[in-house]
Amino acid sequence: MTAAALTPEDEPRPRLTESVTVRVPAKVNLALSVGPPRPDGYHDLATVFHAVGLFDEVCAAESETLTLTCEGEGAAEVPLDATNLAWRAAVLLAETTGRHPAVRLHLAKGIPVAGGMAGGSADAAGALVACDALWGTGLSRDELHSLAARLGSDVPFALYGGTAMGTGRGDQIAPVLARGEFHWVFAFAHEGLSTPAVFRELDRLREAAGEEAPAPGVDDELLRALRAGDPALLGAALRNDLTRPATSLRPDLRATLQAGREAGAIGTLLSGSGPTCAFLAADATGAAAVAEALAAAPSVRAVRRALGPAPGAHVL
Numbered sequence: 001m002t003a004a005a006l007t008p009e010d011e012p013r014p015r016l017t018e019s020v021t022v023r024v025p026a027k028v029n030l031a032l033s034v035g036p037p038r039p040d041g042y043h044d045l046a047t048v049f050h051a052v053g054l055f056d057e058v059c060a061a062e063s064e065t066l067t068l069t070c071e072g073e074g075a076a077e078v079p080l081d082a083t084n085l086a087w088r089a090a091v092l093l094a095e096t097t098g099r100h101p102a103v104r105l106h107l108a109k110g111i112p113v114a115g116g117m118a119g120g121s122a123d124a125a126g127a128l129v130a131c132d133a134l135w136g137t138g139l140s141r142d143e144l145h146s147l148a149a150r151l152g153s154d155v156p157f158a159l160y161g162g163t164a165m166g167t168g169r170g171d172q173i174a175p176v177l178a179r180g181e182f183h184w185v186f187a188f189a190h191e192g193l194s195t196p197a198v199f200r201e202l203d204r205l206r207e208a209a210g211e212e213a214p215a216p217g218v219d220d221e222l223l224r225a226l227r228a229g230d231p232a233l234l235g236a237a238l239r240n241d242l243t244r245p246a247t248s249l250r251p252d253l254r255a256t257l258q259a260g261r262e263a264g265a266i267g268t269l270l271s272g273s274g275p276t277c278a279f280l281a282a283d284a285t286g287a288a289a290v291a292e293a294l295a296a297a298p299s300v301r302a303v304r305r306a307l308g309p310a311p312g313a314h315v316l
């Protein structure tokens, strides 16, 4: 074959770096019931996780060393060193499977940082799934789940997505029967909230009021609403024990929750440990009205709409 006869397919090309991109959803807790503090500093929970269509993407590419870059929502506040949960996930998976953590990680964030929507946990789950695929580790889903639980209480759920019950410290996941699609509006706050600080404030408030922490549990009415796929029933059944401590630390969150209620939300909820507030609307028109009203609230930095449930960490 002469050079003149070479087609573009025949020409020698540099080898493309192999890479894997994984998309991972944010979560809200439709119910979050918190028990007393445990000796290890955690609290036993009963929660119903619900993944929503706000996503981070984690790209893992072949590399000689471990590097991390980040872009998108709140990227300036994301640490790019060994404290980043995605970095820790890559190191843990490499150690477990006996290899060097040689990977170039890139995070494209759509989930607010320190917003109570498990953004860092999503990145940890995404890095586990992306590195697992890149390195071909052959680990089972159960093995990935145990690694996820070592990285953080919210990490295992990000592997599954959908709607699921969480118990233990939130790392034990069981399916929940849920039907239909729900319209959510999220109000991001100007500043993040520390998850341990919110749990500590709950303990402090309970102690100051002489309250005994109840054994954690989820109301039947919430599970019935999910089985029926009924947004009005679901809106009435939303519960979060962390609302009181989060609003005690950040009183302006009350104004955000009130603005959504006044705009016609059929359910209002603090997302996880906050400060993101979540609003359930009856349909797309209702969600648009709630989003428009919240965008004008001074306590709100940004507003996003999303559908739930969303799928868990998956390779694109």
Ligand SMILES: C[C@](O)(CO)[C@H](O)COP(=O)(O)OP(=O)(O)OC[C@H]1O[C@@H](n2ccc(N)nc2=O)[C@H](O)[C@@H]1O
Residues within 6 Å of the ligand: 029, 032, 041, 042, 043, 044, 045, 047, 116, 118, 121, 151, 152, 153, 154, 155, 168, 169, 170, 195, 196, 199, 272, 273
């Ligand atoms: C508030 C939630 O987002 C609800 O899903 C989670 O409970 C928090 O999950 P997370 O951010 O993955 O939390 P981790 O990284 O495991 O823990 C951070 C800190 O939060 C507190 N924490 C977390 C989970 C739990 N069941 N009890 C706790 O008291 C502890 O102070 C812990 O040191």
Ligand SMILES: Nc1ncnc2c1ncn2[C@@H]1O[C@H](COP(=O)(O)OP(=O)(O)OP(=O)(O)O)[C@@H](O)[C@H]1O
Residues within 6 Å of the ligand: 077, 078, 079, 083, 084, 085, 086, 107, 112, 113, 114, 115, 116, 117, 118, 119, 120, 121, 123, 124, 154, 192, 193, 195, 272, 273, 274
């Ligand atoms: N990949 C990451 N993305 C964002 N923050 C990270 C990441 N890794 C570590 N962090 C650190 O973790 C802190 C909490 O961030 P994150 O976005 O996970 O909070 P969160 O959504 O409130 O968590 P959760 O809902 O699980 O309690 C940040 O302030 C940041 O310093």
